[in-house]
Amino acid sequence: MPTDAKGAEPGGRAAGFALAFASSIGLGLAVAVARIAFEGGTDGQSVATVRAWFVVLLVGLWCVASGRGLRVDRRTWLHCVGLGTLLGYMFFGNIGAVKFIPVGVAALLFFVYPPLVAVFTAILDRRWPGLLRLTAFLIAFGGLAVMLGVGFERLNPVGLALGLGAGVAAGIQVTWTSRVMKGRDSLVVMFHMALTAAVVLSVAVPAITGLTPPATTLGWIGAAGVVLLQGCSIPLYFAAIPRIGAETSAIINNLQPVTSIVAAFLLFGEAMTASQFAGGAMVIGGILLLQLAGRRG
Incomplete structure (x- = not known):
C-alpha cells in the first residue's frame, strides 16, 4: 500500500509502534466499558458528545504545551x-452499537475498515489489487457474512447499522487522512478534526435525541471510563499514522477487537457464538492477509 511507504516519518517508528499499541488496547477496552455506561442509563450520543469535547481539550492543551500553533491554512x-x-x-457509531448488539460483534463490525482502505486505495491508484489482496478481501467480507448470517434476526438492525457505518466512515477517513495530510502536524490536524466533530455532535444530539446523563454511580464510572479511554487513545492512533504509515497502524489495530472480546468475557461473561467466533477469525485473518499482500507489494 503506497500510503505506508510514503507516510512514514524516519526516526519515529519506535514511537509510532508504541502509540499504535497503546491506542489499540485503549480503544478495545473502551468498547467493553461502554456497556457499563449504557446499563447505567446513558446512551451513545451523549457519551460521544462529551468525549469529543474531551479530545478537543486534551489535544489542544497538548499542542499548546508543546509549542505548536493551532492555526492552519484554509485548504487544510x-x-x-x-x-x-x-x-x-x-x-x-463504534460505541453506540454496543447498546444494541454484543460487544464482540460490535468490535468486529467496525473492522470492515482495513479491507475498505485497501479497496479505496486500489480504486484511487487505478490499479488491480492482485490475487492475494482479492483473496484477502473475500475472506474478510466472507467472515463478516458468516458472523452476521447465522442468527441475523436476533441482532438488532440499529446496532448493525451503527457498527458497520462506523467502520465505513473509518475506512473513508483513514484513506483521506493518509493522502491529504502528509507533511502536516498530526496533532494540530487532530485538534481541528475533533473540534468539528464536537460542534457537529453538540448541535445534532440535543436536537435529535437530547443529552442523557447516567442515572447510577456505576453508569457515571462507565461513562467516564469510555471518555478517558477513547479520548486518550484516538489522538495516539492518528499520531502513529505519519510515523509508521496507515497500513502498519491498521495491522497493530487488530488488537482492538481482540481486547474488546477478552474484556467483555472477563467483565460480563459474554461469550461469542461459534459462528460469530468463526466469522470474526475470518475477518481478522483476511485483514492480516491483506497487510501481508501490501508488504509483498
Whole structure:
C-alpha cells in the first residue's frame, strides 16, 4: 500500500509502534466499558458528545504545551471539517452499537475498515489489487457474512447499522487522512478534526435525541471510563499514522477487537457464538492477509 511507504516519518517508528499499541488496547477496552455506561442509563450520543469535547481539550492543551500553533491554512481546515464530520459519526457509531448488539460483534463490525482502505486505495491508484489482496478481501467480507448470517434476526438492525457505518466512515477517513495530510502536524490536524466533530455532535444530539446523563454511580464510572479511554487513545492512533504509515497502524489495530472480546468475557461473561467466533477469525485473518499482500507489494 503506497500510503505506508510514503507516510512514514524516519526516526519515529519506535514511537509510532508504541502509540499504535497503546491506542489499540485503549480503544478495545473502551468498547467493553461502554456497556457499563449504557446499563447505567446513558446512551451513545451523549457519551460521544462529551468525549469529543474531551479530545478537543486534551489535544489542544497538548499542542499548546508543546509549542505548536493551532492555526492552519484554509485548504487544510476544509479537509479537517470533512474528516471531523466522519470522526463525529465514528465517535458515536463504534460505541453506540454496543447498546444494541454484543460487544464482540460490535468490535468486529467496525473492522470492515482495513479491507475498505485497501479497496479505496486500489480504486484511487487505478490499479488491480492482485490475487492475494482479492483473496484477502473475500475472506474478510466472507467472515463478516458468516458472523452476521447465522442468527441475523436476533441482532438488532440499529446496532448493525451503527457498527458497520462506523467502520465505513473509518475506512473513508483513514484513506483521506493518509493522502491529504502528509507533511502536516498530526496533532494540530487532530485538534481541528475533533473540534468539528464536537460542534457537529453538540448541535445534532440535543436536537435529535437530547443529552442523557447516567442515572447510577456505576453508569457515571462507565461513562467516564469510555471518555478517558477513547479520548486518550484516538489522538495516539492518528499520531502513529505519519510515523509508521496507515497500513502498519491498521495491522497493530487488530488488537482492538481482540481486547474488546477478552474484556467483555472477563467483565460480563459474554461469550461469542461459534459462528460469530468463526466469522470474526475470518475477518481478522483476511485483514492480516491483506497487510501481508501490501508488504509483498
